[in-house]
Amino acid sequence: MNENIRREIEAGAGIKIKSVSSLSGGCISSAFKITDETGKSYFLKTNSSPPDLFLKEANGLTELKKAEAIRVPEVILCKEDFLLTEFISEGKHSKNFFEEFGRRFAALHRYTNNQFGFYEDNYIGSNRQINIPGKGEENNWAAFYFNKRILYQYKLAEKNGYATGELKKGIYHLEKSIDKILNDSTESAVLLHGDLWSGNFIADEKGEACLIDPAVYYGHREADLAMTKLFGGFSGDFYSSYNEAYPLKLGYNYRENIYKLYHVLNHLNLFGRGYYAQALSLMRSYE
Numbered sequence: 299m300n301e302n303i304r305r306e307i308e309a310g311a312g313i314k315i316k317s318v319s320s321l322s323g324g325c326i327s328s329a330f331k332i333t334d335e336t337g338k339s340y341f342l343k344t345n346s347s348p349p350d351l352f353l354k355e356a357n358g359l360t361e362l363k364k365a366e367a368i369r370v371p372e373v374i375l376c377k378e379d380f381l382l383t384e385f386i387s388e389g390k391h392s393k394n395f396f397e398e399f400g401r402r403f404a405a406l407h408r409y410t411n412n413q414f415g416f417y418e419d420n421y422i423g424s425n426r427q428i429n430i431p432g433k434g435e436e437n438n439w440a441a442f443y444f445n446k447r448i449l450y451q452y453k454l455a456e457k458n459g460y461a462t463g464e465l466k467k468g469i470y471h472l473e474k475s476i477d478k479i480l481n482d483s484t485e486s487a488v489l490l491h492g493d494l495w496s497g498n499f500i501a502d503e504k505g506e507a508c509l510i511d512p513a514v515y516y517g518h519r520e521a522d523l524a525m526t527k528l529f530g531g532f533s534g535d536f537y538s539s540y541n542e543a544y545p546l547k548l549g550y551n552y553r554e555n556i557y558k559l560y561h562v563l564n565h566l567n568l569f570g571r572g573y574y575a576q577a578l579s580l581m582r583s584y585e
Contacts, residue, residue: 299330303344303380307332310375311340311382318342326351326424331385339385340374352381354420358492358514359383361416365409365489368402369508392505396532399499399507400539403522407544409489411516414442422493422513422561423568425454429515439484439518444476448556451563458567460574468581472556475584479556480518482549487516493561494522496531520550524557555580 299318308315313334321329327345334340345351356376363370371383392398413436416429428446435442452469455461472479491498492513502508523540526532559580566573 299332299342299344303342303377306377306380307342307375307382310377313338313340332382341371341383341385343381344379346379348421348424348426349378351421351424352376352378354418355512356381357418358420358512361489361514362406362491362509362512365406367405367409368399369502369506370512371508371510386500386508387503389501389503389505391501394535395501395505395507396536397539400536400541401543402507403536404540404543406491407488407519407522410486411489412487413437414439414487414515414517415446416515420492420513420515422564425451425564425567427492427513427515439487440476440480443480443517443521443556443560444473447560448472448476448563451560451567454567455563460566460571462574464578465574465581468578471585472581476556479553479584483518483520483547483553485518485547488519490515490517490519490522492522492525494525495529518557519544520546520553521557521560523550524554525561527554528558528561555583 304315307313315332316335317333319331321331327343330342330344332340332342343352353376356373359370359373362368363372369386371386373381373383375382413431415431415436419429420427428450431442432445435445449469452461452465455465491509492515493511494509498509498511500508500510523537523546526536559577562573562577562580566577
């Protein structure tokens, strides 16, 4: 941690830093545990780019907190090059961790909005996530999802040199089919974590779930659930307790791939051609 950040934290948070220790972080930011003179600890993330990354994350954490459904870290101080939150000591999963997590995640999805999207764009990884709906998209989930999720990532893939003829053909087919694919799943816009995989939740000191690193927007809850299945890490109890608390509509399994596709295209754009075949396979599942 550099001295400028230290001074900003001490002045902005009104604390005197006693110790700083490095933590294992994500692929984008550096992470530290800070302890002040009273013995209270804080979690610090630092990064120099993009300049509004931490502001968007802080706003996402604040939005998730409104639902009062699952614990999220409290934001203490946010600047362009750092984010300071409460420090949550990681514990072991409680006996019924995933069962309770599923119920609380369902409760999060009961927190609704009157339109799809969000008041600002944010980030999915280090790629921009477009949340401000275009004309007519605020009340049309199929249009919002195709244009602001699938098509946006495809256009990014074009810029990155990954958009083959096969990929273009798949996108064209999805554009014609998206209304049919999502036809039976009409629901209200609900608060989504937006990027929930096994690396974006922890067990707190009580062994209960805590959400971190969100990519928040209001959308269809099936999109959140599909992401949890992309890389594994969630037990069957998570899904059964979720469905018991907030039953999914028939046809969810059919729609799951369209929601996975957004994240796989994002990974293609972030990490390269290793995700190309998976993206193509997900598209072809609707041919």
